[in-house]
Amino acid sequence: xxxxxxxxxxxxxxxxxxxxxxxxxxxxxxxxxxxxxxxxxxxxxxxxxxxxxxxxxxxxxxxxxxxxxxxxxxxxxxxxxxxxxxxxxxxxxxxxxxxxxxxxxxxxxxxxxxxxxxxxxxxxxxxxxxxxxxxxxxxxxxxxxxxxxxxxxxxxxxxxxxxxxxxxxxxxxxxxxxxxxxxxxxxxxxxxxxxxxxxxxxxxxxxxxxxxxxxxxxxxxxxxxxxxxxxxxxxxxxxxxxxxxxxxxxxxxxxxxxxxxxxxxxxxxxxxxxxxxxxxxxxxxxxxxxxxxxxxxxxxxxxxxxxxxxxxxxxxxxxxxxxxxxxxxxxxxxxxxxxxxxxxxxxxxxxxxxxxxxxxxxxxxxxxxxxxxxxxxxxxxxxxxxxxxxxxxxxxxxxxxxxxxxxxxxxxxxxxxxxxxxx
Numbered sequence: 181x182x183x184x185x186x187x188x189x190x191x192x193x194x195x196x197x198x199x200x201x202x203x204x205x206x207x208x209x210x211x212x213x214x215x216x217x218x219x220x221x222x223x224x225x226x227x228x229x230x231x232x233x234x235x236x237x238x239x240x241x242x243x244x245x246x247x248x249x250x251x252x253x254x255x256x257x258x259x260x261x262x263x264x265x266x267x268x269x270x271x272x273x274x275x276x277x278x279x280x281x282x283x284x285x286x287x288x289x290x291x292x293x294x295x296x297x298x299x300x301x302x303x304x305x306x307x308x309x310x311x312x313x314x315x316x317x318x319x320x321x322x323x324x325x326x327x328x329x330x331x332x333x334x335x336x337x338x339x340x341x342x343x344x345x346x347x348x349x350x351x352x353x354x355x356x357x358x359x360x361x362x363x364x365x366x367x368x369x370x371x372x373x374x375x376x377x378x379x380x381x382x383x384x385x386x387x388x389x390x391x392x393x394x395x396x397x398x399x400x401x402x403x404x405x406x407x408x409x410x411x412x413x414x415x416x417x418x419x420x421x422x423x424x425x426x427x428x429x430x431x432x433x434x435x436x437x438x439x440x441x442x443x444x445x446x447x448x449x450x451x452x453x454x455x456x457x458x459x460x461x462x463x464x465x466x467x468x469x470x471x472x473x474x475x476x477x478x479x480x481x482x483x484x485x486x487x488x489x490x491x492x493x494x495x496x497x498x499x500x501x502x503x504x505x506x507x508x509x510x511x512x513x514x515x516x517x518x519x520x521x522x523x524x525x526x527x528x529x530x531x532x533x534x535x536x537x538x539x540x541x542x543x544x545x546x547x548x549x550x551x552x553x554x555x556x557x558x559x560x561x562x563x564x565x566x567x568x569x570x571x572x573x574x575x576x577x578x579x580x581x582x583x584x585x586x587x588x589x590x591x592x593x594x595x596x597x598x599x600x601x602x603x
Contacts, residue, residue, distance in 0.1 A: 280559060286566070299313040300314075324521075324559045325559055326555070329468055332553060334354075335527070336535070339532060341482075346415055346591065353398070353425065354511060354514045356421070358518035359391070359425070361392065364391070365386075396510075461520075463516060467517075476543075525584060526581060526585070
């Protein structure tokens with residue numbers, strides 16, 4: 181009998197040529213009719229046995245692309261490890277030391293670096309160079325570093341509080357309010373005849389602080405509608421209040437009718453470090469040390485605000501009280517800095533962004549790096565202000581505006597990144 185093709189009979193029986201090898205077939209599974217193929221069954225069992233892990237961002241089970249979403253309460257990621265952070269800090273310190281040395285040596289009178297070093301170490305006797313270095317340029321360099329660091333730290337904190345990376349003391353009207361308060365003190369101080377340096381050492385920072393605080397309250401009240409705070413309304417309210425306060429300061433000077441006060445007030449509106457002295461340096465330095473130290477202790481709550489207000493509230497943060505307290509602290513630091521240097525814009529906007537690119541968003545790393553970056557930026561800006569048109573001294577606020585304006589436009593056009601760095 182010729183061999184024929186074998187077919188499987190019911191219940192696994194086979195028919196065909198005798199002597200052919202029997203091929204066992206798997207009996208059907210009575211508990212699962214229409215059971216899937218063995219390969220699919222193994223794949224499904226392997227998937228069921230595998231522990232569930234976090235879903236990969238940007239993909240769904242159907243293969244569609246979605247935006248990655250950070251889990252609530254997760255802190256911002258750091259940019260690099262401890263080694264990178266140490267390298268960035270060391271590099272900024274070296275750059276700041278080099279910029280300070282150049283500022284001490286360059287100007288309308290050029291001083292050799294060797295004589296600068298001798299004046300700093302006390303190895304040189306009384307000389308005109310020693311007087312210029314120790315009594316004129318060194319206080320100015322130190323004040324520039326202190327003011328730049330303070331404005332940069334305040335800018336980084338305000339950007340976290342309002343969750344808007346375009347926020348800084350200048351755009352939110354705090355600097356204009358502090359300048360208006362300082363101008364009011366100058367006008368009233370000249371009228372009542374304050375003497376003995378009281379206006380400079382006590383009344384001027386107090387007036388600047390009151391003006392900054394009132395400006396901040398006004399901007400916050402105008403921007404907050406229906407219990408919500410939007411970034412667009414905050415920036416628009418800050419710009420509007422800034423213009424109003426600047427006009428008010430000018431009106432005060434015109435009504436006062438004192439040309440010498442008008443010239444002194446121009447210092448506040450444009451910003452400058454020309455009046456730096458050793459007796460005006462102590463208060464800004466002390467406020468910077470206390471303010472930065474206090475803000476570093478609040479780094480974790482600031483990180484929670486970056487994640488979201490609802491998530492921060494769920495994790496136990498009283499966002500309303502926290503914002504109010506930090507706003508007052510930021511106003512105090514800004515007022516003291518403005519009382520010493522005038523309204524210097526855009527330092528609090530540029531330095532925090534550069535710091536985020538270097539070390540990431542966590543504030544425990546961000547605030548020290550932003551402080552060093554702001555100090556470096558203002559020292560370099562003041563060096564350019566003294567040397568570009570020497571012997572004429574250009575207001576440093578003019579140069580920061582010339583560089584900060586294009587940076588602001590670039591920032592508005594930048595697409596948001598994974599950390600939401602743009603808006």
